[in-house]
Amino acid sequence: MKIICIGRNYADHIAELHNETPAAPVIFLKPDTALLQRGQPFFYPAFSQDIHHELELVLRISKNGRHIEEEFAHTYFDEIGLGIDFTARDVQSQLKAKGLPWELAKGFDGAAPISATFKPVSDFADLANLSFHLEVNGQTRQQGNSGLMLHPFAKILAFVSQYITLKQGDLIFTGTPAGVGPVQIGDQLTGYLEGEKLLEVAVK
Ligand code: MG
16 A cells, blocks of 8 residues: 655645645655554654654545546545654755655654544545644644645545556545644644544654
């Protein structure tokens, strides 16, 4: 399986990092070795002093597809969960300054914790109105809603599948809202989708 991530998909997050608003979705990948599942802890890597949390809605692809049309995109994913797109912001800043790819800042081991539970899409009345938030040590740090995405789920799947075949079991990280910030060893990260706690990650 592969992990496809969307960058710069919320206007408030683009503003906080002083990035340009992209006309097309910004895409990058994480390897499967970045996954943390079932509440495994995140071990702070030695190569960074500025690991940031980015809480994101995550889609699980339910069937293979390429050149997916937007109107049928909803038939290609059946579950939604939460994930954290851990980012070594110091490493990323160095790479961005040189115009280089982001893999070392985004694809390292443990950089993709996902919720133990994914919810069936059928549980939700409106996929364009999903609220989610991240608490760090019980304090709310990030709040988002799928209705605020610049590129909604259907557009993401249609765009990505023009270039990359989606396969059953692939995960799509759909971008983070504002409020990203550093984590510290000892932090407890908790992610909620529509008020339900789905994700827990301890930073060690
Ligand atoms: Mg992200």
